[in-house]
Amino acid sequence: MQQWHQVTLIANNLSDDTIDYINYLYFELGATGTQVKYAKDYLKNTLNLFGTLEDPLTTDLDRPTQIEAYFDELPDVDRLEKKLESYLEGINWQVETTTVQEENWQEGWMEHYHPEMISRFLTIVPEWYDYTPSPGEEMIRINPGLSFGTGNHPTTKLGAQALEMVMRGGEVVLDVGTGSGILSFVAQRFGARYVYGYDLDPQAIESARGNLIHQTSQAKESIEFYVNDLLKGIDHEADIIVANILPHILVHLFEDAKRLLKPKGHLILGGIIDDQTDFIEEKLDQFGWQVVQKMTYYEWTGYIVQLKKEG
Numbered sequence: 365m366q367q368w369h370q371v372t373l374i375a376n377n378l379s380d381d382t383i384d385y386i387n388y389l390y391f392e393l394g395a396t397g398t399q400v401k402y403a404k405d406y407l408k409n410t411l412n413l414f415g416t417l418e419d420p421l422t423t424d425l426d427r428p429t430q431i432e433a434y435f436d437e438l439p440d441v442d443r444l445e446k447k448l449e450s451y452l453e454g455i456n457w458q459v460e461t462t463t464v465q466e467e468n469w470q471e472g473w474m475e476h477y478h479p480e481m482i483s484r485f486l487t488i489v490p491e492w493y494d495y496t497p498s499p500g501e502e503m504i505r506i507n508p509g510l511s512f513g514t515g516n517h518p519t520t521k522l523g524a525q526a527l528e529m530v531m532r533g534g535e536v537v538l539d540v541g542t543g544s545g546i547l548s549f550v551a552q553r554f555g556a557r558y559v560y561g562y563d564l565d566p567q568a569i570e571s572a573r574g575n576l577i578h579q580t581s582q583a584k585e586s587i588e589f590y591v592n593d594l595l596k597g598i599d600h601e602a603d604i605i606v607a608n609i610l611p612h613i614l615v616h617l618f619e620d621a622k623r624l625l626k627p628k629g630h631l632i633l634g635g636i637i638d639d640q641t642d643f644i645e646e647k648l649d650q651f652g653w654q655v656v657q658k659m660t661y662y663e664w665t666g667y668i669v670q671l672k673k674e675g
């Protein structure tokens with residue numbers, strides 16, 4: 365029976381945005397699954413990662429909120445705590461770690477993955493799922509494994525929708541923080557000529573390359589995945605750069621994006637929780653970017669931006 369490392373953050377008075385942020389941090393650290401307990405309003409109002417509402421029975425207002433995550437290998441808890449420290453200022457919180465036996469939770473987790481229509485004609489389908497597309501509907505098969513990017517998360521959908529908005533075909537696309545590779549596959553289906561997907565996490569690149577096996581032969585010939593820190597050292601000129609990463613990391617992308625993007629190219633940003641939009645808009649302005657379109661999906665915001673015109 366497989367053993368999992370469970371990391372639990374326990375705290376009172378967490379806002380919905382904070383809960384979202386913590387979930388997101390967990391996934392960035394490589395969580396396979398997360399679960400929120402005892403957060404009445406959040407559970408009542410918020411669609412979980414799979415687009416369904418949590419069971420209200422897990423809401424007991426007398427208890428502090430618990431945000432649990434399950435990891436294959438124990439993550440860097442010090443790193444997590446450091447990130448939380450600045451975000452949870454003024455809140456009493458603690459992190460506990462324990463190990464749990466597999467039981468059925470992982471199977472339960474897989475059951476949550478359903479085909480997810482993310483554009484007018486594109487549906488993300490779990491690799492193991494028996495699915496017949498309707499006429500005109502196209503499928504992208506994905507096994508998310510331990511990486512982020514099943515198509516169900518609002519930030520992924522924002523990225524996909526923004527791609528559909530700006531793509532006309534023939535583009536070179538850089539997908540930064542590719543996770544499972546999902547936005548690279550989506551960009552290719554929207555007509556990209558060539559896509560490069562990058563991730564800092566070697567496990568993500570392994571899963572993205574694994575997912576390439578399930579794609580069309582055209583996709584196999586026009587998508588490459590590499591381990592890389594944002595766009596450092598990359599020299600592919602691009603029509604579009606898409607990045608669904610947390611705001612404080614995204615800002616380190618702005619200079620390289622400027623260097624690599626063609627003059628009329630688009631930079632697409634996802635992963636921004638509503639209360640961080642001021643921060644990101646200020647930084648965009650500072651680095652010479654202008655917002656062309658701002659999109660929201662539940663409490664998440666995405667941007668399509670271009671370089672400001674000189675003069």
Ligand SMILES: C[S@@+](CC[C@H](N)C(=O)[O-])C[C@H]1O[C@@H](n2cnc3c(N)ncnc32)[C@H](O)[C@@H]1O
Pocket residue numbers: 392511512513514515517519520523540541542543544545546547562563564565568592593594608609610613635
């Ligand atoms: C939220 S996931 C996005 C996955 C996928 N693109 C999607 O939209 O569903 C963010 C990804 O960014 C990666 N990441 C975080 N920091 C990074 C960095 N400095 N350079 C490259 N990738 C990074 C994480 O490993 C993770 O796979």
